[in-house]
Amino acid sequence: MDGTTYLSDYRPYPFTLDEVALRFRLAPTATRVTARMTLTAREAGAALQLDGEELDLISASIDGVALTPADYLLTETGLTIHPAALPEGRFTLETEVQIAPAENTALEGLYMSKGMYCTQCEAEGFRKITFYPDRPDVMARFHVRIEGDLPVLLSNGNPVAQGPGWAEWDDPWPKPAYLFALVAGDLRATPGHFTTMSGKHVDLNIWVRPGDEDRTDFALGALQRSMKWDEDAYGREYDLSLFNLVAVDDFNMGAMENKGLNIFNSKLVLASPETATDADYERIEAVIGHEYFHNWTGDRITCRDWFQLCLKEGLTVFRDQSFTADMRLGPVKRIEDVITLRGRQFREDAGPLSHPPRPDHYREINNFYTATVYEKGAEVVGMLRTLVGPEGYRRALDLYFERHDGQACTIEDWIKVFEDSSGRDLSQFMRWYTDAGTPHLKVTDSFSDGVYTLEFTQHTNPTPGQMEKPARHIPVAVGLLSPNGDEVVPTTVLEMTEPRQSFRFEGLASRPVPSILRNFSAPVVLEHEAPAEERAFLLAHDTDPFNRWEAGRVLARQTLMGMAEGEEPEPAYLDAIGALLGETNDPAFRALILRLPGEDEIAQALFAAKKTPDPDAIHRARRGLMEVLAKRHEAALARLYEAAAVPGPYTPDAGPSGLRALRLAALSLLSTRDGGARARALYKAADNMTESLGALAVLVANGAAEAELAAFRARWQDNALVMDKWFATQLSLAPPAAAAGLATRLAEDPLFDWKNPNRFRALMGGLSANHAGFHRADGAGYRFYADWLLRLDPLNPQTAARMSTAFETWRRYDKARQGLARAELERIAQTPALSRDLGEMAARLLS
Ligand code: ZN
Secondary structure (H helix, E strand, C coil), rough: CCCEEHHCCCCCCEEEEEEEEEEEEEECEEEEEEEEEEEECCCCEEEEEEEECCCEEEEEEEEHHHHHHHHEECCEEEEEHHHCCCCEEEEEEEEEEEEEECCCCCCEEEECCCCCEEEEEECHHHHHHEEEEECCCCCCCEEEEECCCCEEEECCCEEEECCCCEEEEEEEEEHHHHHHCCEEEEEEEEEEEEECCCCCCEEEEEEECCCCCCHHHHHHHHHHHHHHHHHHCCCCCCCCEEEEEEECCCCCCCCCCCCCCCEEEHHHCCCCCCCCCCHHHHHHHHHHHHHHHCCCCCCCCCCCCCCHHHHHHHHHHHHHHHHHHHHHHHHHHHHHHHHHHHHHHHHCCCCCCCCCCCCCEEECCCHCCHHHHHHHHHHHHHHHHHHHHEEEEEEEEHHHHHHHHHCCCCCHHHHHHHHHHCCCCCCCCCCCHHHCCCCCCCCCCEEECCCCCCCEEEEECCCCEEEECCCEEEEEEEEEEECCEEEEEEEEEEEEECHHHHHEEECCCCCEEEEEHHCCCCCEECCCCCCHHHHHHHHHHHCCCHHHHHHHHHHHHHHHHHHCCCCCCCCCHHHHHHHHCCCCCCCCHHHHCCCCCHHHHHHHHHHHHCCCCCHHHHHHHHHHHHHHHHHHHHHHHHHHHHCCCCCCCCCHHHHHHHHHHHHHHHHHHHHHHHHHHHHHHHHHHCCCCCHHHHHHHHHHHHCHHHHHHHHHHHHHHHCCCHHHHHHHHHHCCHHHHHHHHHHHHHCCCCCCCCCCCHHHHHHHHHHHHHHHHHHHCCCCCHHHHHHHHHHHCCCEEEEEEEHHHHHHCCCCHHHCCCCCCCCHHHHHHCCCCCCCCHHHHHHHHHH
């Protein structure tokens, strides 16, 4: 396809670039950027190609001599200097350009957010700042001078000098341009420090806009915990004497790991008990960890090209997941991660956007910051760790840092490190990176003469552009339980490498109950027919916490699938929930089991079972099951609700968070019995956002939140992050028939500042999370959504394209809905002057 980039076309850059000196003279609509680079040709006769977009070229010179138009070619995408104009050996190129940060609505490159200048350069934003080889394998030392009449002027690395209206920064670590950052504004710091394991002192600052300083303490603590954890778990120490972290209100993604100057979406920094939920606190700590951990896995060792994105992202997600597991409750974190993986990545893999963790072509790289690259990328790292064991993993990572520090690497380099440190052949394992699709693993069992046999077959459906799916190397963790609940075979990792394979367990006194794919040892769909009683047994007795939860999840899902097709609820499931309510098991764990699978998960499961999901029937089934559970267990739920009240002042720690989650899960069920009375009382009494928002959500789901929604808006209208919750909550949980109308009304609210990505996501994400509302039979949900994607696209293509993934499931539904969704996608695809971002997405969604 025209404009497509292919992995197979990779060529090293024909010049070396040692140093770059940048000078910024800031002005909202006329910022001047001077870039001085020292370059040396590696190949005789090569032209010097520099990327550049939306730049006004003011001047260019080589070794102090101005270039004339005959020396170069200037296009929409860059500047090419003819070989004849290049001296032999080392030379200095200096360019000056003008840009307009105040007019940059795409939030890529240098832009402005509420009077503050900031940058976002990953993946290819630096080319909107100056002419440069904007590719991750070109690494240089940056020296930066900023001039501007703002009190705080920041860039990467160490401050070298400053005066009124200017500052100079030096980053001693060579880096690719995507890690460059600049921030200028009226900002306030929350200072802190950290002493590294070798005794070096590091100054830390959390920078925010005036007025936000009282919500930064948690972020600072999270940064300090991250720094300590990376030393303890990976032996990695911080490598500068300063670490700055800045919060901005307008940001397309979550956060960015720029060297020594991380830039964050303010929703992932600012937190106080009154404004942030337990889930927000957990996520803030995780993302601060994530960006900090990138310092070694991303910055010190970076990617050779953007096809290798999961080299840094999969590994860094795996690291942040382990960090959270250590800070909070490991098994609970694992279950949450698998819920996310299935909800986002399995969903992506089952539709037209399916791609391998390492894709081999793209039109717009911004479209590949996906659940597959991030979350599946992390699962693949987890499988490597399972295969070589914890010590083997640490040895491999030590070798990775030793061998590749300072380099731009590939997935092949990464796999080689595991092969060299473990002596294993991982060529088949490599398919996890190169092949798309979620394998289905079917298992049957048999028992005779004390021998128990598990037989597995694996199968992966074709995905776009990949019809053949050779067998993968799958680690399957298995344990066996005796009928009285004792573990007769502890967790054992079986390695599946063939399309069909059996494993024998000898010397068993009786037929065991298998616990398969413990801790979710591989990102596969397990197909295992078992009676409901056996699942209830595992829910009560499995020694693997993940599989205890999983047994309950499968029961709940099957019950809901049946109910959506008119069947009665599964009695074994209803009984099992009763037993669970009486337990004293960890509250967070019980809360997870009480939380029913979402409507999208039920639709996904019905589709996988070759049925056509009916969104309205699914919605009714889920409400219906809540009512049945509440009626059946009302007294126990009511007792639990009272007992789970958290005493004392709010803290976001795992213990009290788990109690609150359990209490809110009980509240949600009880609200089908008490008309929302308890929720209304909790809303009034709550002194923290977790309970206010939790109670509000329950009331919204019962269609009885009018007064509370108005009160919430009146109280929080000046707090953007809290108002995002107001938009998202009422829309995602509204009765489906009302959702499209509500979305239309909310879009007319003066607080719907649609150019702010968080606000846009709150409203559109709220609508698409309302499964039956978005997939309304008359197409009103699709139409509203497509209208807004088209409106945002000319201003902010990256966010418009990301949000288009709401359509990735359109082929699951009935012909009439398919026709309506397809019509909207075709309308998008045929829009003139569509961005490359949304254009690629629409084409893939329709393919
Ligand atoms: Zn990342």
